[in-house]
Amino acid sequence: MKIGIIGAGHIGGALTRRLTALGHTVLVANSRGPETLRDLAAETGATAVTPRQAVTGVDAIVVTIPEKNIPDLPHDLFTNVPRAVPVIDTGNYYPQQRDGRIAAIEAGGLDESWRQQPGTPVYAADLDAAGVRRALSAARSERTAQWKAR
Incomplete structure (x- = not known):
């Protein structure tokens, strides 16, 4: 698959590494420009691109940027993306204060x-x-x- 990832922080970087390791073609973008992704691209074989390039001609799109930065994306970013292309948003819309406990539970598919x-x-x-x-x-x-x- 050809996958566009917008965001190269912890989640975006991990997805870039894993998806390229699985043999997928990955286009990765961030807010600072493709030149700042040179090391990640060299490490993984992904292609560093702009957000517009990350959503063009891909089979799936992952948006993995802080929720506060969503309004900074171009307002027409997805205008030409076919409806059949899934857009996966890793954002947490409901932030909560946690007490540090972690309980990983298998909840099914x-x-x-x-x-x-x-x-x-x-x-x-x-x-x-x-x-x-x-x-x-x-x-x-x-x-x-x-x-x-x-």
């Missing part, structure tokens, strides 16, 4: 990801591992009126 969406017991809840498991089990696929599409 994408077909089960609805268990973590708004309106479910685990969503934005500060739970320990056992609490997360209970909340995932208690989730129901029926959305409340608050979370249904209008």
